Amino acid sequence: PILCLYGPPGVGKTSLGKSVAEALGREYIRMSLGGLRDEAEIRGHRKTYIGAMPGRILQSIKKAATSNPVFILDEIDKLSSSHQGDPSSAMLEVLDPEQNSEFHDNFLEMGYDLSKVMFIATANNLSTIQPALRDRMEVINVNGYTIEEKVEIAKRHLLPKQLKEHGLAAKDLKIGKRQLEKIVEGYTRESGVRGLEKQLAKMVRYAAKSIAMEEAYEIKVSDEIIEKVLGPARLERDKYENNDVAGVVTGLAWTSVGGDILFIESILSKGKGTLNITGNLGKVMKESATIAMEYIKSNAESFGIDPQVFDKYNVHIHVPEGATPKDGPSAGITMLTSLVSLFAQKKVKKSLAMTGEITLRGKVLPVGGIKEKILAAKRARIKEVILSEENRKDIMEIKEAYLKGLNFHYVTEMSEVIDIAITNEKVKNAKVL
Known part of the structure; x- marks a missing residue:
């Protein structure tokens, strides 16, 4: 199989390829594809052109002087296309085990058998790889380190x-x-x-x-x-703050640099029931806030909230660290809990964090990046975590040592989230709604 090692920068994807070559006792070839935009770099030039050369695949194999090396295709997600052709389409023949036994190089003018070569590609981002190319590779996720x-x-x-x-x-x-x-x-x-x-x-x-x-x-x-x-330490990360105020909830986020905790704050002001959302949020996150708001409006009685409140107050939701772009569905249950806490003027449990996507029917859906999020929660000394029932299998894959001291609640409905998260304690100086 053609392997594709996928993960953030600096986790050792290329080094892993080198280690595979060492372990197998085969020659190691590395070809960087970053910014490659000419199809002839892969397929070679026709001999009619001045300065014609074979493609870099065959050049590398000639240099290695063996037909079965371990071939690292570095940064396969950075291939770009131009008027000189589309190299990622040319890679399809190289990486298809059905076709690459007869790989046609324009310079060679005959088929060359690439089926003995062990190809290992590396990528930081799967979304930029052409779907047909991604389909030919077996993706192995290389996670960040704890x-x-x-x-x-x-x-x-x-x-x-x-x-x-x-x-x-x-x-x-x-x-x-x-x-x-x-x-x-x-x-x-x-x-x-x-x-x-x-x-x-x-x-x-x-x-x-x-x-x-x-x-x-x-x-x-x-x-x-x-x-x-x-110099002085620059990064004070994952500091858990006390949520003595109604409407402040701790969420778990997954970023390109691993897991992190984030706070969602909401506040009421006299007005006509408008909803404002700030904090450099993407489209999906804004939609989560709207879904949470509509769900609360339609189930106000079950949460013990007077429906008339929605017309008398404006709601403002903010996610701190406004300069950092944030997006994704996993803050859904956090936003819902924040709003219910605000309208009911009840505090959220101490040392509790949560992550999960919500639907209008009140379901809690699973989200990704669970390992990184759990490690962030542990670093921030969180004691309890609320997750979707379908994320239970992700927790089972994490080492026992990392889970020590954490208590997990698995939920399927939004009402369960509220039952677990919100205490019966009223907030000091609470607004009478």
Whole structure:
């Protein structure tokens, strides 16, 4: 099968391909497809042209001098088309096991058997790959790393590699587990480990400079030294805030840099019942807010809300960090809980987070990125998580150690979400609605 390793940048997709070649004892070829827009780069030129050459596929195989290498097609999602043809269509023949035994190169003017080659493609984004091309590949999702995993990667691989590159021995600089965790949490915000490697390189350069200038320095790195070299910590992530106010709910989000928690706030003001939504939200997220509002209006009595309230007050929903674009259906139940909490003027349970899509009939649908979201909840010291019943299978795939201390509620209906999330405690200084 043709494999496609799909995941965020810096998680080691290309390195994984290299390791496969090493493990199989086969030649390794890497061909970067980023920005490739000429079909002849793949299929070759006809011999009638001046400067005609075979395509890069056959050139690489000639260079490797073997017909069964491990061939890495890097950044297959970055292929672009132009007036010189569409390379992603030319790739169809290369990556189709049914056709590639007779791959036709224009320069060679005869079929070449590519079926013995092991092709491994890498991609950051599946949506930009042509559907026919995606269909020919077996997609393997390479997830981002957890903080615990990043600390181990730094300790076993990145730090020794950087020490070697800077000409230092292991005894010249020692960074403890707690300090590595501080660097990961305070100075990097990514799924992969490229940024982490840059920060570790800065720490190693600090030691190398001190040795070269014969200055005294601390071999065992302390928190103070980290702040001196890398500056004050820039990222205070996943801080859980208290929701003592009605209408504030903690949601779980999945971003390109892993999981995160986000807050949804809503507030009432005297008016005519309009709904405003702010916080740089995409179309799907705005629709979730509208669905939540309409569902509450149609089921007001069951939530103990006076229907006349909707005509007397304007509702404003805001998702903080307004500069960050946000979209997706997974904030549906969070918005619904926020609005019910606001209209009922009751607080939401402490240390509770949730994620799930909603429908107008009151159903809760499953969402993606569960592993990353759960890890974000754990980092933020959340105790309880509400998920769709259909996401139970995603939880079963996560290691037990990551789930320790978390209590899961699986729901199918919106009414169940409200029963779990909203306490019977009234808010201080509550508006009488």
